[in-house]
Amino acid sequence: MTDRAAAGGGAPQATGTRSVAVGGDVSVAITGDGARVVMLPAEAVRWAKEVDAPPAAGNLPGSASGVFVGRQSELAELRRLLADQGEAAVTQVSGVRAVHGLGGIGKSTLALHYAHTYRRAYTLVWWINAASTEQIVTSLAALASRLCPQWAASAGVPERAAWALLWLQWHPGWLLVFDNVEDPADLRHYLGALPDGHHLATSRTATGWHTLAPTMPLGLLEAEAAVDLLCTLTFGAEHAPTSAQCRDAADLAADLGYLPLALEQAGAYLFETGTLLADYRQMLGRVMDAAAGGIDPERTIARIWHHTLTAIERRNPQAVTLLNAMAWLAPDAIPRTLLAPFCPDPLALGQALGALYAYNMITYSADRQAINVHRLVQTVLRHQSAGSDGYPPGRQDAEHLIQRAVSAGNTDTLEWERLLPHVIGLAESTPAHSPTSTETADTYDAAAQYLHHQGREAHTIRLRTAALVQREQALGDTHPSTLTSRNNLASAYESSGDLKRAIPLYEATLAQHVEILGDTHPDTLTSRNNLAYAYWSSGDLKRAIPLYEATLAQREEILGDTHPSTLTSRNNLASAYRAAGDLRRAIPLYEATLAQREEILGGTHPDTLTCRNNLASAYWSAGDLQRAIPLFEMALEQRERVLGTSHPDTMTGRNNLASAYFKAGDVERAIELLETVLAQAEQILGDTHPHSLATRNNLASAYLMAGDVERAIELLETVLAQAEQILGDTHPTTVTSRRNLADAYQDFGAPARAIPLLETALARSQQFLGAMHPDTLTIRSKLAQARQLQACQRGSTATSLTVAGPQQPPTTD
Template sequence: MTLPAEAVRWAQELSAPPGAGNLPGSASGVFVGRMDELTRLRTLLTDKGEAAVTQGTRTRAIHGLGGIGKTTLALHYAHTYRHDYTLVWWIAAETTEQIVTGLAALAMRLCPQWATTTGVQERAAWAILWLQWHPGWLLVFDNVERPADLRHYLGALPDGHHLATSRKAAGWHTIAPTMPLDLLDADASEDLLCTLALGKEHTPTPRQRLQAQALAAELGYLPLALEQAGAYLYETGTDLGHYPALLGRVLDTATEGVDPQRTIARIWQHTLTAIATRDPLAVTVLNVLAWLAPDDIPRTLLTPLAPDPVTLGEALGVLHAYNMISFTADRQNVSVHRLVQTVLRHGPTTEADTYPPGRQEAEHLARQAIPDQDSATTQWERLLPHLFALATTTTPHWPASTQTADIYEKAAEYLYRRGRDAHTIPLRTVTLAQYEQILGDTHPHTLTSRNNLAHAYQAAGNLGRAISLYEATVAEYEQILGDTHPDTLASRNSLAGAYRSAGDLKRAIALYETALAQYEQVLGDTHPDTLISRNDLAVAYRSVGDLGRAIPLFEATLAQREQVLGDTHPHTLASRNDLAVAYRSGGDLGRAIPLFEATLAQREQVLGDTHPHTLASRNDLALAYRSAGDLEGAIPLFEATLAQREQVLGDTHPHTLISRNNLALAYRSAGDLGRAISLFEATLAQREQVLGDTHPDTLISRNNLAGSYMSVGDLGRGIALYEATLAQYEQVLGDTHPHTLISRNNLALAYRSAGDLGRAISLFEATLAQREQVLGDTHPDTLISRNNLASARRAVQAIQPSATKAVPQAPSTAD
């Protein structure tokens, strides 16, 4: 992301005020039984206690059971050592969006004169730049759900300390060393209970100590359970010995461990009874909070629950007194512990209850909070986590509501228009379920919803789910609306696109050709939907290597889009980019590079710097530079694009994996084989996990990794991987697909490198014949095959080197 020069200068020149930070609370509360962990954490972060916080990155992750005190330990560490850091910044990190928002808030704190005039992504980029210029800070990433979300930030920010908390123990081995946090020991639990229940000023009697010991064991030594019990006992004046009787018997002590959720549920039920006695509205508010995202719940969202702000404030105050909620520093947002939410969501209900307590009210608040305008970005971004929470906790047992479905649909459309369609799956899933229940399985709204969900799965790289949904939707459209209805044609075109993405080009092209003929007949030759279909067919021709048909079709479509839609319409830009890709595929870099450069400039201006289509253009331009041998231009562009895709799309999104693969290719071209192989291996592992073992992109990664093994002289691994990949290409894409031919050519090169000239020449001859037939006599790949065959035939004693043709990846922009 390119920032204005003035903003870059401020990032370099502005310093943080002494003691700067945003810690969510003070360290003045009770902190019992964690001094050893605090000391260990300091040792781990500073490398055996050395106070050299500016000598490179130190990263540690605290993981453990929910409610075990991870956040409390991190907060106490931050307060204890805050004066050893230039800045201490706390970031809610359950999602990538929250991390970006947290970084953006740093820009607002340090450079408000600029940050108030720009968007969240730009503010976050500025914050990263500032942290790079000013070492010695501490970043705390609280409640990380996906450890891989931190990879980019740890790599980009080497000159400070990173501290993460997470409920997850798995997934950290390649990210950061971990520090598991266990239950409190018996003595510490007893001390904590006595202090909270009796007050710091009171010395417990021997009898009270014994009662505290028994109750601590009953509560399973879980810090959150101990804190909640202590707050209830202190508030109500209940005797320590009476509390176990209120709870009832604990789980069977003969079983291994303790079920903390059930223990907490018993505690909280009595706490809720006490809260209801003081303020019944507080219980209503807490039940509503149970269905929203746990963090950053705006007080303004809750306003309709009370007749006035004072009454709402009193109810929140009661909840805060019982440690059921916490406030942000400005007290404008509320957070509730996830275990509190879990217990409340699964609380007892009667047969007469249509919805669980608080659920219907939460949906009503969400409907009222939907922004009137799509441009209300700040309002949307604050509301989205709560809409996702509502969507993911919906069950089919509750009555469906078109009003609720509509809010999920509006949120999904907001994300779609910003190129974040892969993130809409939870929203679109519940929307479809609601429409199916209310309108029926074949209602036009239901069919549109099903098609949209398929598109979201396709954007996320889950082609199996996408194709299944598309096929069902096409069949229903044909039955309900007819074979040539525009919605039927659009669905058919989308299905063809999914086939193409999955590498099933034969079915894709046949379906595209059928759809285009029908579009031309029904809508006319220059209708925007006809142009989409024509462009998509050209992409399919290009994918199969038929540039003779692809390039004229791209050129015709571009000319028609310029005339019908205008020069900078997103669809016109897509055509321009796709035509440039076709020129590059045909080896015409003289025409391809200027077209890529022009399209990228227009996309940056029209769509913004981090829109997925802009990122695709940037990636394609870097590929063109690499093809032209301009590695100095290609590598920085690949690196920047990868960083932006990781931030915008996520670490394992298919397009992020494409960027990672392409960067590895560029490193290999530059002779940096160590970095190339490491990146190829990581990308292959991620593609196997995300896309599957035989997805075309997975095969590309496997082919490229094999080539890298060959480059470092590891012929055994290289040839074995080439052979396995070629067999998979032949099975998945067919015997004459361009990628199959590349794989066959590379295997022949490997045989030649190993001195097996007989097999090499035989394979070169077969590949050349197939390329002449499929790609034409003068296609660049055909010329490579002819050159390789000639070189192998000339070889007598020594093996003559020849450049291996790697498989470039360039995702064409979908209309």
């Protein structure tokens, strides 16, 4: 169970508690929310600039030599839309298109054919599995392995993905195909960071694209094209069907709903077995009684695959067992090694997979070491009736495969990254009434812990949810393991910023801990601390402070005055007092904690440096700059010496000191230091890194204080545009930037420009923080001022920016 603590660093940043600091040679954000930032050494950066792609480089998952019928006009239109740089692209991003439609409609086939047809027009064509952010990162990492194997062989997945992004920024003229996008927002970062090429996305999702890319809906095949496709697949290109066969094909194509995947599956079965078209229709009629015009394509596919699987089972029964198990995993890149327990003999495994491949039920990766299963195949197989043991076919086999792979000790990052999508797929596909298993819950927890140690706690929600459901059903609502799972899920929600879900879970967990373990059990104290932190994060200090006070008193009594958990509670309570403006109680508590950590840990331990910085921040808040500035200067000097000049805490300390100079009225010194910090952040982290955005925001505040309003507004407009594009519309940095720019507009006498920004900020604050949160009330007040100012037309009413102030975001101690 994680014990949440108020933290270290205390950077006076204008971006809130999720601001990200810097370190290393060069740092690159590799995910859409900007939360995953990867350091790259200078040598790797140089290779990213100097390495060129070989001619016609790419990783397309198949050739374009197969049957391609009825999509020529869509292919030509796609080329025109992607290459259009004229007026049609003014209001939307040029060089970006999303093809959407029903699963099995042929989106990926169209994208693949486009990539092959026009590959010579691009410097590189790269196919990306985009069902999740994790798979996007993995696909980008493979690009680094292709172009720079001498470095990539010893680099991890995040580092290789970061290298690939740098390479794409240096080398224009490429095509990226994002296949099977589940959430269009996952692409926001990549579309914004990579403008010098073409992006082509395929997705079953028709909504969510309006702010990202123009879309091209892909419909069913025309009847004539569907019949042509079915006849070609059934009889071969060399044999012309008779008029009677054409009529039968037309009838069957109508029964199949003109869905390309269903037509392909039927053609494969008919070609393999020699079954007559009319007989095939009769088989369908026994299991599906619907007119051709009212066929549900998914149900049609289900009936097609029922007969296809019968043929496969006659050929190789083990193949159907494999397919049923794969139905519960992620659809793409299922490692052959994961399936090996079913067929320890490689020859037997190859024969079983070959039977599936012959009927187009699976495809292989380029190196044939991984298997892909279409999502509709999985959907149909998952809806089979459960057996006498309560499990649908393949479900228990899939659980055992994943359990075995995890228990085998996959500590290697590359192996974990290969396995992770399938653990998540298993969790997401859990049947509603399937038997529960604590072993499966343990598997979900193991994967979640891997993500946690990678700094990706917000990505564990699906796994934590599945583990909690399994334990509630198997162990009961109040079992200690169930309580731990509930706490872990609350922590995942908290890390993702979803406090409306995190707080009730923490409250339920605390109540059950008190009831089951007692009021002073260590797990109860941890649970109380976690709930207090969640209240603190939501701005509800009236509930946070009493909980922190109770936790500290109990830890002092049970664990002792100098136990690490006691010191954490003391620091937490001081942070809550400071947030409430009660500096008379916060400062002595910080001073006591600093003295104890100096005595126990030493004067230069990172926790001691954190305490020193927190105390300086409290002096800063109290306006005691004579004590704050020397303490900030000392903390910065020690961090530079102990941690290095480019360590994240060191850069945070430098920003802190600049904010102290700013508050002391030494604007020139603050500007000089902030300009240095910004130059360093841009050089090391890049222009759009969250720390660069935060520092740019602070520098704009300093410019405004110096009276350079136009320069401040120009900088703030840049920050807001970058934050919206890179981090998203609701990220804390974006929210703060929007408020700062609105304040600057009011200072500049332009309330009409401020009002829309404040209206957006108010809506977001009410949605995520509530109508009575202090931030919500502040924004509402500023909006009223702006409207009054606009109405009266009496010039600007001075309001201050959300200037950088020392914050104590939560960490674990």
